[in-house]
Amino acid sequence: MPGRRLTARERQVISDGLAAGDSYATVARRLGRPTSTVSREVGRAGGTAAYLAASRSPGSLTPPARRGPVGAATERDGLVADAIRTLSALFHDSGLPRTASAVLASLIIAEAPVSAAQLSCRLGVTHGTVSRAVGYLEKLSVLHRESVGRQDRYSLESRVWSRVLELDAQRNTRWLAAARYCLGIAEIGPVGRERLTAMTDFFQRLGADMNAAAANADDPVRDDLAVLLAALVRHRAPLPDSRLLASLAWPARRLEAVLAWLEENPDALFPLTVRVTGAGLVADAHAEALPGR
Structure with missing residues (x-):
C-alpha cells in the first residue's frame, strides 16, 4: 500500500x-x-x-450540497487568516511567545474546539510546535482541553480575559515588590530613590485597581443588577415578579439570585436602591441619600 x-x-x-x-x-x-x-x-x-x-470544486468526486462557491470559501479563509494574524501580532507584542500567540488567536476565532492537527494545518507549524504552545497556554489557565475518543481538542477557557487580568495584576505585584526592595538599599542616591518612590506609588495604585477589577470580572450578578434597575426605572411603577420576568425574559431563579445578592449588598446601587413592595419591585432613592435623613 x-x-x-x-x-x-x-x-x-x-x-x-x-x-x-x-x-x-x-x-x-x-x-x-x-x-x-x-x-x-x-x-x-x-x-x-x-x-x-x-x-469542493465542481470537478470533485462528491461535491457537497449547500456549499458556497470556491471563491467565496477562499475569501472567507483569507479574512479569517487575517484576523488570526492581527490578534496573534497583538498577543506577541504583549509578551506571549509567537506560536502561543497564534494558537490563542486561532482559538478565539474557532467556531468549535479544534485538534492539534487542525491547529498545525492552520498555522503551518509542526505538531510538536503546537503541543509546546498548548502546554504553555495551559499553564496560564487560558486554554481548555477535552478528550474526544483518542484525540484531544482545545478551546478557549470561558474566563480567559479575567485570567489575563489576574496575570497582569500578578506581574504588577512583582514590579511593586522589586521597587520596594530597591528602596531598602541604602546605597541608592536621592535621584534614584525619588524614581523608585514614584514607581512604588504608581504600581501600588495600579495594582489596587486591577485586583478590584479582577475580583469583579466574573460576577454576572452585577450586570444583571444594572439591567434590573434599568427596567424598573423605565416602567416608573412597581412591577410584579411575573411582569418583570416577562419583560426581561429571565427565568425566576435569575431574578432570585439578583435580589439575594442585593439583600447582602444593600448599598451597591447607592444613591438608588431596589425595594420589594406589595405591588412589586420598585427602583427608589436610597433612604440615606434623601435630604434631612
Missing part, C-alpha cells in the same frame, strides 16, 4: 476526515496509509483550508 498513488476515493476520505476535524493519524488509519502520506497530500495543496476548498 505505501507508495501507491492516492485514488480519488481516498482523497475524498481525507477531505471528509479533515472537515470532521479528524487528525492526520486518524485519517491515515482509516485509509491504511502512513500518516506522512496524508500530511504530504494536504501540504501539497497548501494546508487544510486549501485542500477542503479544492475538494
Whole structure:
C-alpha cells in the first residue's frame, strides 16, 4: 500500500476526515496509509483550508450540497487568516511567545474546539510546535482541553480575559515588590530613590485597581443588577415578579439570585436602591441619600 498513488476515493476520505476535524493519524488509519502520506497530500495543496476548498470544486468526486462557491470559501479563509494574524501580532507584542500567540488567536476565532492537527494545518507549524504552545497556554489557565475518543481538542477557557487580568495584576505585584526592595538599599542616591518612590506609588495604585477589577470580572450578578434597575426605572411603577420576568425574559431563579445578592449588598446601587413592595419591585432613592435623613 505505501507508495501507491492516492485514488480519488481516498482523497475524498481525507477531505471528509479533515472537515470532521479528524487528525492526520486518524485519517491515515482509516485509509491504511502512513500518516506522512496524508500530511504530504494536504501540504501539497497548501494546508487544510486549501485542500477542503479544492475538494469542493465542481470537478470533485462528491461535491457537497449547500456549499458556497470556491471563491467565496477562499475569501472567507483569507479574512479569517487575517484576523488570526492581527490578534496573534497583538498577543506577541504583549509578551506571549509567537506560536502561543497564534494558537490563542486561532482559538478565539474557532467556531468549535479544534485538534492539534487542525491547529498545525492552520498555522503551518509542526505538531510538536503546537503541543509546546498548548502546554504553555495551559499553564496560564487560558486554554481548555477535552478528550474526544483518542484525540484531544482545545478551546478557549470561558474566563480567559479575567485570567489575563489576574496575570497582569500578578506581574504588577512583582514590579511593586522589586521597587520596594530597591528602596531598602541604602546605597541608592536621592535621584534614584525619588524614581523608585514614584514607581512604588504608581504600581501600588495600579495594582489596587486591577485586583478590584479582577475580583469583579466574573460576577454576572452585577450586570444583571444594572439591567434590573434599568427596567424598573423605565416602567416608573412597581412591577410584579411575573411582569418583570416577562419583560426581561429571565427565568425566576435569575431574578432570585439578583435580589439575594442585593439583600447582602444593600448599598451597591447607592444613591438608588431596589425595594420589594406589595405591588412589586420598585427602583427608589436610597433612604440615606434623601435630604434631612
